[in-house]
Amino acid sequence: MQTHSRGIWLAVIGTTLWGVSGTVAQALFDHFAVNTSWMIVARMLTAGGLILLLGALQEGRHLFDIWRDSHDAWLLLAFSIFGMLGVQSTYFFAIQAGNSATATVLQFLNPTLIIIVMAIYQRIWPRRVDTLSVIMATVGTFLVVTSGHLNTLSVPLMAVFWGLLSAIGAMLYTILPVRLIKVYGAIPVVGWSMLIGGIIFNCYHPIWRSVPAAQPLTWGLIAFVIIGGTLLGYLLYLASLRDITPTTAGVIDACEPLSATILSVLFLNVHLTSAAIVGTLLIISTVFVQAWGTQRTATK
Template structure:
């Protein structure tokens, strides 16, 4: 019975993380083949997903949906989270896909735990452990190999893709650290729901969702559904459900399925090719996150994968 429950948990987290990778590839298809923009997709995804999360929370009888607004400090925190954390990580990730591809965008975003290690070490005025320093160096080497193929004089991907990919990792770190107190007190559905809805509505004043030059077809509508529903809501649900059956540290390990699925699907559908050196670089980054996820001492780092899941 115990083994079957664990298997169910593993299956759920693999499905969830696989769907995140699929949603990145679906976004790449919308940008490259159907003329949609990252701005439009971010607005639509955030408003629809945020509204559904809040409605579901109310349906469950979660009073936190409105209690979160009773304190002034909460209002400031949720607005910062929505406009800088949530909107920031959503837009930079899609922009990285637009200028590069889903695989490299996803892999570069996985640098966020390394950024968090550096930030926490600076704030605590304490040097990272030897293992953490090793992980930082391994991640830096991984990025170097991905963007240069080992040749320092050339870039294998565009400067814009590197810029948005690294910025995506930075905003993901902000997204993870900034709302920690709100998440513990009010729950992820409530906090993330409001973050998505507020961020989406605010961004819609700059990029109205009704002004869309994309080509609406059966394929593009299916791709949008993959991003909004399967890659956000269903993936998020599967991930949270998996926590009922397996340990969070185990769950965070399986998030490595995401860059793998994004890479494989990018190769299949977009003929994206990776040199052996780039594959080694990607492996370095994935191994880095795996080491940090298994660490018992780096509890805050292990939470990155769990909280990052909500932003997908």
């Protein structure tokens, strides 16, 4: 029981840090003139390097085992580009185009996308609980994007575009590395993919371009996004999986959009209509519906 409680708290803190870092990133983009592309490359290179450093201290030469199998190396490269870089870049572009609340909620559509993709891939009609989740997510997205009005968008079109791409990236981020993590562990896979993604994005926007001004508050917030919201967030969440099931961790993941939404409203003057709030709750609730369906199946 004690280890289970520890796992829950680790997951809560880790996922909340993700949500808070999104709100802090929005503040950096809106009020501190930090370039979004610079933030993406700095975050990935620094956090990826630090995670690999921790991995080297824990695993030594085994950190490089993943490169000895050519098939796994190519899979890691695909995950780095389409999963890790895909979700990290599109998420920050969604924040830049709109706000962290909308970006995080739209990214949270990824479990619904996984249901749809797996149903098509396996050629199996989704379970009733899966169908309910898809309907809830679709209605929720409509309410978040339009506030219930068919002829208008309540958020910028580019924010919707990047937010939906972020959900696709999060879906690939969830699906692609499953076998790699089982074989090599989470830290090598996350560390290498983040570093590789950062190196690739550095070709588009070198880290030495658009460096923020040397102001303590600006760099303190940047350090929080990189260290607190990325490094600690990932490590705490991964550590929680030793004590709780992935299903429980998935439910707790709802802390990310909730914390991002609450902080955006309180500190960044983001206004959410009642329809958008209902839509947000519908999207987040899909995780609880899935957890209920999984628990029900397990008890049969």
